[in-house]
Amino acid sequence: MNDAPTLFDFMKEQxxxxxxxxxxxxxxxxxxxxxxxxxxxxxxxxxxRKRKLxxxxxxxxxxxxxxxxxxxxxxxxxxxxxxxxxxxxxxxLYALLPIVRNTYTGMNEVDPIVLESARGMGMTAGQxxxxxxxxxxxxxxxxxxxxxxxxxxxxxxxxxxxxxxGLGEFIFGGIALNNTNMILAGAIPAALLAxxxxxxxxxxxxLNIRKVRVSFWLIPVCIVVLSSFYILPDFYRSKMLAxxxxxxxxxxxxxxxxxxxxxxxxxxxxxxxxxxxxxVYEKKLDVIDGYSTDGRLKAFDLKILKDDKGIFPPYYAxxxxxxxxxxxxxxxxxxxNQLSGKIxxxxxxxxxxxxxxxxxxxxKVAKQFLMERSLYKNPLIADEGTIRIGSKIFxxxxxxxxxxxxxxxxxxxxxxxxxxxxxxxxxxxxxxxNQQIDMxxxxxxxxxxxxxxxxxxxxxxxxxxxxxxxxxxxxxxxxKYNLEWLKPIGFNNTYALMMxxxxxxxxxxxxxxxxxxxxxxx
Amino acid sequence: MISLQHVTKxxxxxxxxxxxxxxxxxxxxxxxxxxxxxxxxxxxRMINRLIDSSSGNILVRGKNIKDVPxxxxxxNIGYVLQHNGLFPHYTISENIAIVPQLLxxxxxxxxxxxxxxxxxxxxxxxxxxxxxxxxxxxxxxxIGLARALAADPPILLMDEPFGALDAITRKKITKEFxxxxxxxxxxIVLVTHDIREAFELGDRILLMDKGQIVQQGKxxxxxxxxxxxxxxxxxxxxxxxxxxNAVFLKDIFKHLQYSTTDENNLTFTxxxxxxxxxxxxxxxxxxxxxxxxxxxxxxRHAGYDSLFTGLEAIKRQSHE
Numbered sequence: 001m002n003d004a005p006t007l008f009d010f011m012k013e014q015x016x017x018x019x020x021x022x023x024x025x026x027x028x029x030x031x032x033x034x035x036x037x038x039x040x041x042x043x044x045x046x047x048x049r050k051r052k053l054x055x056x057x058x059x060x061x062x063x064x065x066x067x068x069x070x071x072x073x074x075x076x077x078x079x080x081x082x083x084x085x086x087x088x089x090x091x092x093l094y095a096l097l098p099i100v101r102n103t104y105t106g107m108n109e110v111d112p113i114v115l116e117s118a119r120g121m122g123m124t125a126g127q128x129x130x131x132x133x134x135x136x137x138x139x140x141x142x143x144x145x146x147x148x149x150x151x152x153x154x155x156x157x158x159x160x161x162x163x164x165x166g167l168g169e170f171i172f173g174g175i176a177l178n179n180t181n182m183i184l185a186g187a188i189p190a191a192l193l194a195x196x197x198x199x200x201x202x203x204x205x206x207l208n209i210r211k212v213r214v215s216f217w218l219i220p221v222c223i224v225v226l227s228s229f230y231i232l233p234d235f236y237r238s239k240m241l242a243x244x245x246x247x248x249x250x251x252x253x254x255x256x257x258x259x260x261x262x263x264x265x266x267x268x269x270x271x272x273x274x275x276x277x278x279x280v281y282e283k284k285l286d287v288i289d290g291y292s293t294d295g296r297l298k299a300f301d302l303k304i305l306k307d308d309k310g311i312f313p314p315y316y317a318x319x320x321x322x323x324x325x326x327x328x329x330x331x332x333x334x335x336x337n338q339l340s341g342k343i344x345x346x347x348x349x350x351x352x353x354x355x356x357x358x359x360x361x362x363x364k365v366a367k368q369f370l371m372e373r374s375l376y377k378n379p380l381i382a383d384e385g386t387i388r389i390g391s392k393i394f395x396x397x398x399x400x401x402x403x404x405x406x407x408x409x410x411x412x413x414x415x416x417x418x419x420x421x422x423x424x425x426x427x428x429x430x431x432x433x434n435q436q437i438d439m440x441x442x443x444x445x446x447x448x449x450x451x452x453x454x455x456x457x458x459x460x461x462x463x464x465x466x467x468x469x470x471x472x473x474x475x476x477x478x479x480k481y482n483l484e485w486l487k488p489i490g491f492n493n494t495y496a497l498m499m500x501x502x503x504x505x506x507x508x509x510x511x512x513x514x515x516x517x518x519x520x521x522x
Numbered sequence: 523m524i525s526l527q528h529v530t531k532x533x534x535x536x537x538x539x540x541x542x543x544x545x546x547x548x549x550x551x552x553x554x555x556x557x558x559x560x561x562x563x564x565x566x567r568m569i570n571r572l573i574d575s576s577s578g579n580i581l582v583r584g585k586n587i588k589d590v591p592x593x594x595x596x597x598n599i600g601y602v603l604q605h606n607g608l609f610p611h612y613t614i615s616e617n618i619a620i621v622p623q624l625l626x627x628x629x630x631x632x633x634x635x636x637x638x639x640x641x642x643x644x645x646x647x648x649x650x651x652x653x654x655x656x657x658x659x660x661x662x663x664x665i666g667l668a669r670a671l672a673a674d675p676p677i678l679l680m681d682e683p684f685g686a687l688d689a690i691t692r693k694k695i696t697k698e699f700x701x702x703x704x705x706x707x708x709x710i711v712l713v714t715h716d717i718r719e720a721f722e723l724g725d726r727i728l729l730m731d732k733g734q735i736v737q738q739g740k741x742x743x744x745x746x747x748x749x750x751x752x753x754x755x756x757x758x759x760x761x762x763x764x765x766x767n768a769v770f771l772k773d774i775f776k777h778l779q780y781s782t783t784d785e786n787n788l789t790f791t792x793x794x795x796x797x798x799x800x801x802x803x804x805x806x807x808x809x810x811x812x813x814x815x816x817x818x819x820x821x822r823h824a825g826y827d828s829l830f831t832g833l834e835a836i837k838r839q840s841h842e
Contacts, residue, residue, distance in 0.1 A: 113604075121596060121597065121621050121669075122594065122596030122597035
């Protein structure tokens with residue numbers, strides 16, 4: 001990590017990509033803004049005339065605004081699939097409230113005496129709207145557009161979760177890969193973009209009331225021009241489409257390795273882990289990266305392609321614990337190791353299936369499993385101190401955290417606090433280093449590649465030998481971070497390429513090499 | 523010119539204007555006078571259809587206003603509001619040009635009309651590129667009038683035109699307006715609650731109460747022949763001042779003292795001043811009397827005492 005490239009190096013190296021993402025980002029923001037203005041301004045005008053409709057319309061747009069953006073994107077998948085369309089629709093919905101509300105307010109704030117004199121002079125309703133109401137409410141409407149723009153620049157980062165591109169690709173890729181430069185390469189342009197547009201629009205707003213008449217026409221033109229930046233990602237023209245997580249896209253044991261070792265040549269979109277299984281099931285995608293123990297594998301009847309050239313290193317799960325804690329509570333180690341060797345790949349897949357797909361609570365699934373294996377004991381009186389267990393934000397980690405918490409409560413007098421759902425590897429690991437948590441389940445491959453960022457020579461030497469990888473990370477972690485890897489739980493949750501079983505069988509694709517050949521031949 | 527026939531306006535169950543009828547002759551200024559809520563503004567606004575009447579007919583230049591496209595009706599009736607209603611985002615010249623532009627006048631005609639109007643309301647040309655907020659209240663009101671008269675409509679409706687001005691400006695502007703060339707030959711309906719304003723500007727006053735016309739007539743008639751207790755009470759507060767304003771020097775000329783010579787420089791012809799004006803002059807010029815000349819060159823003196831004796835004589839006369 002000492003010879004890590006600086007942010008400047010990274011940005012220089014990736015400048016082409018940053019520029020593309022920036023344009024996509026601007027495009028996404030302004031296409032949605034364009035629709036929001038086209039729909040929102042007339043809607044605001046309409047409800048200022050039909051007062052009875054104002055409350056329900058503003059209420060609905062208000063509710064839309066309160067839906068968490070990631071959830072809204074999630075709702076879009078079944079309706080509109082993945083890619084720019086659902087992203088634009090979601091952004092459009094967010095932009096609607098400020099625009100409708102401000103148009104409505106602006107219209108209502110026009111001095112009634114001015115309106116009466118306009119009527120009294122014989123202006124028609126249309127003339128009053130164009131010559132009086134719109135120009136006079138323009139500063140307020142502009143303020144709404146300004147708010148919507150800034151919101152959209154922010155929310156558009158999330159568009160990368162559903163394969164719509166934008167600066168979120170770097171931000172979320174960076175978080176997943178523990179790559180600060182990558183995060184900043186996405187976050188800084190996004191922040192500058194928001195500040196820039198906010199500034200431009202604030203200037204426009206403050207212009208002499210007279211010149212507002214000019215800006216009234218200038219703004220739609222600008223929005224249309226900026227919208228055109230978004231060249232629809234080329235995946236709509238693709239015969240086979242892969243959806244990869246931002247993490248997978250940037251990894252040697254991921255997309256980069258697939259390109260190098262398998263010469264895999266496939267169109268890709270960046271997409272969130274949360275939606276990609278469903279997307280492949282619904283034929284929006286053909287190939288995804290996933291985890292070999294993921295419950296959705298079973299739920300959506302997906303097939304793992306065999307890694308015949310061995311580019312995915314082993315990812316054996318084991319508890320990663322701060323050494324001080326083990327020293328302070330010596331009884332802890334044996335308790336945590338009770339799980340060792342108890343869960344293999346298919347058991348973990350089944351457990352994940354129950355949580356991810358059958359929607360049972362991780363605690364219930366964990367308890368049931370421990371009872372079946374006679375490992376469950378009723379909690380003892382907790383009066384000796386507290387163990388804080390963390391987990392990343394997916395089902396398997398929740399299950400493991402629940403199991404460890406039950407084991408500790410049943411076998412020791414320690415209290416347990418769980419801090420589950422800590423985003424990605426980086427967030428979990430930083431929490432551990434900063435002593436905000438005491439332990440979390442981690443994977444050997446992740447430790448090797450993401451946290452240690454081991455040099456290529458070491459990775460080649462270790463290869464796919466699970467024991468060598470385990471002992472390497474164990475000794476390095478102890479040395480560098482004073483953290484201890486306990487015994488592996490047993491399953492290997494490695495990366496895997498997956499396809500719909502039906503499609504794979506039809507095309508006779510069993511191995512990744514088969515996929516590469518299929519794509520290269522046609 | 524304007525004729526209201528049994529016009530009624532109801533808002534729900536509330537009757538704002540109750541079966542009123544009156545005529546306004548060409549060139550006449552009629553004042554609708556009354557306290558707030560008496561229906562005077564509603565009546566005015568029905569004439570240019572900002573409010574539609576519930577029943578009855580309104581005729582403008584012989585035509586029922588419901589048979590004329592409403593925009594055309596309004597473009598031919600000037601309208602002046604209390605708070606002038608100038609467009610804040612239009613310059614002064616654009617504000618004045620609104621109605622001519624709606625009527626699609628050629629630009630050159632509009633430009634020359636604007637400078638003509640500006641001259642007539644006594645404002646300099648260099649304000650044309652300013653915005654309304656940059657003008658004083660009195661200037662804004664004059665622009666409001668110029669705008670209402672831009673397309674030279676034969677009819678002018680004025681809704682409390684000086685109501686938003688402070689007392690001093692108001693008095694000045696009222697006086698100024700009453701002398702404006704622009705308003706000569708216009709048929710004017712003016713709404714006010716200000717009795718003095720009504721007396722100063724109105725050829726005829728319609729005193730309204732509870733949606734009905736209580737009495738109509740010349741100012742002097744209302745003052746000296748009130749039709750009901752309501753009318754006399756309405757004027758009672760300002761009675762003396764109103765009377766002094768309603769009576770002119772020519773009315774009391776015969777009650778004044780003869781004079782052989784024109785002894786001071788305050789000499790006036792008899793028909794220009796009201797008694798009130800004469801009192802104000804005596805005060806401001808610190809003189810004991812005015813010298814007044816009648817149509818045949820006869821000169822008489824009017825001092826404080828003789829002005830009041832004259833008024834009493836007029837009052838006695840009108841009650842006989």
